[in-house]
Amino acid sequence: MSLRGRVVEGLHSVYGLANRLGVFDNAVLGDLFVRTYFTYKRLGDPFAALTRRQPDLFRGGHVLDVGANIGYTASVFARALAPGFKVFAFEPERQNFERLVRTMRRRGLADRVEAVHAAVGASEGTVGLWRDVRHHAGHRITTDAFRAGRGVAPSDTVPLLSLDGFVRQRGIASAVRFLKIDVEGYEPPVCEGMAALVAASSRLAVAIEYSPWAMEQMGFRPEPVIEFFRVRGFVIHVLHEDGGLEAFDARRPERHLAGRLYVDLLCARQRFAS
Numbered sequence: 001m002s003l004r005g006r007v008v009e010g011l012h013s014v015y016g017l018a019n020r021l022g023v024f025d026n027a028v029l030g031d032l033f034v035r036t037y038f039t040y041k042r043l044g045d046p047f048a049a050l051t052r053r054q055p056d057l058f059r060g061g062h063v064l065d066v067g068a069n070i071g072y073t074a075s076v077f078a079r080a081l082a083p084g085f086k087v088f089a090f091e092p093e094r095q096n097f098e099r100l101v102r103t104m105r106r107r108g109l110a111d112r113v114e115a116v117h118a119a120v121g122a123s124e125g126t127v128g129l130w131r132d133v134r135h136h137a138g139h140r141i142t143t144d145a146f147r148a149g150r151g152v153a154p155s156d157t158v159p160l161l162s163l164d165g166f167v168r169q170r171g172i173a174s175a176v177r178f179l180k181i182d183v184e185g186y187e188p189p190v191c192e193g194m195a196a197l198v199a200a201s202s203r204l205a206v207a208i209e210y211s212p213w214a215m216e217q218m219g220f221r222p223e224p225v226i227e228f229f230r231v232r233g234f235v236i237h238v239l240h241e242d243g244g245l246e247a248f249d250a251r252r253p254e255r256h257l258a259g260r261l262y263v264d265l266l267c268a269r270q271r272f273a274s
Contacts, residue, residue: 034070034103041072046264047180047207049243051080057205057268058082061177064163065089066120066190069137071100071113073180078104078112085177086112088166092119092129092158093139116166118159120183122192128154141186145219162193173200180207185214188221191228198232202269207239210253211262226250234267245272 042048051058058080065074068089077087089104091097097117104113119127119141130152132138140146142154167173176197181190187208198204206229212222226248229236236248238256245266249255256263266272 034099037070037072044241045072045076046239046241046243047073048076049241050207050239050266051076051243053243054245054272055080058178061085061175061201061203062172063087064167064176064179066163066180067091067182067184068096068100068115069182070096071103071115073182074100074104074113074115075107075109077178077180078109081112085175086114088114088116088170090116090118090120092117092141093131094156096139116161118161119186120163120166120181120193121160121186121189123160123162124165125160126157127160129156129158131155138184140184140218143186143218143220146185146217149217163190164193164196167197167200173197176201176204178205178207182209185211185216185218185220187225188215191225205266205268206234207264207266209262210265212253212257213261222253226253229267233269235269235271237266237268237272239264239266247271 058077059082061082062085063077063081065077065087068074068091070091071089074087074089081087089100091100094117097115101110101115104110104115119129121127121141128142130140130142130146130150132140142152147153163179164173167176173196179194179197181187183190187210198206208225210222210225215222215225226236230250236250237245238248239245246256248265253263
């Protein structure tokens with residue numbers, strides 16, 4: 001394991017212990033954790049870099065942040081928005097959602113970020129959520145395959161919505177400019193539930209975490225995610241930490257992973273130079 005990997009694993013262990021002891025239930029300590037996490041994320045954040053290098057991707061429409069966690073990416077996107085538009089930040093886990101709402105208020109972004117307490121998938125209803133006590137970004141929707149493979153039961157039942165249903169209800173189907181999806185392997189159902197949104201938004205760009213390992217843990221094949229975008233006219237790029245974009249080779253995706261568990265992709269109806 002690399003030095004960075006050992007540091008991250010150590011931080012997860014410390015977080016897990018503090019979380020089990022209820023340390024972060026204290027508002028002051030909880031906010032200190034959020035500040036520390038935001039500082040860590042800025043060290044190599046592809047989205048902050050992308051807003052600087054490709055600002056037009058975020059102008060002229062709303063942003064949907066699916067898997068918003070405690071609000072880091074929502075805050076980045078909020079500062080890239082054009083006036084009159086909002087970030088809709090979807091987060092199903094209760095503690096993360098509460099931190100998200102509190103953080104947006106503390107940073108003066110509550111008027112630009114609307115937090116939505118729900119999971120996102122292919123349909124409307126409810127779904128089981130397993131809470132990872134060691135890492136606030138590791139919570140998972142509990143599919144049959146995940147429950148069987150990990151030997152776990154749902155920790156909570158949370159609301160479930162589809163993006164097609166959400167944007168139809170809000171009347172913003174043709175006004176979404178950017179969409180980020182990071183849902184720990186549940187990306188295939190999210191894509192299944194947003195076909196109408198993609199068809200209605202000709203300028204839509206989608207950033208998605210592509211993790212064959214996580215998707216297979218959830219009982220999904222990763223290839224249909226790539227096919228979903230390809231058949232709808234999207235050009236798929238690898239998004240690097242510095243905001244740079246490289247053509248994605250769908251025939252050899254493993255070369256982009258290079259031993260890692262995931263790679264960030266940017267799907268847009270235009271080609272960017274490497």
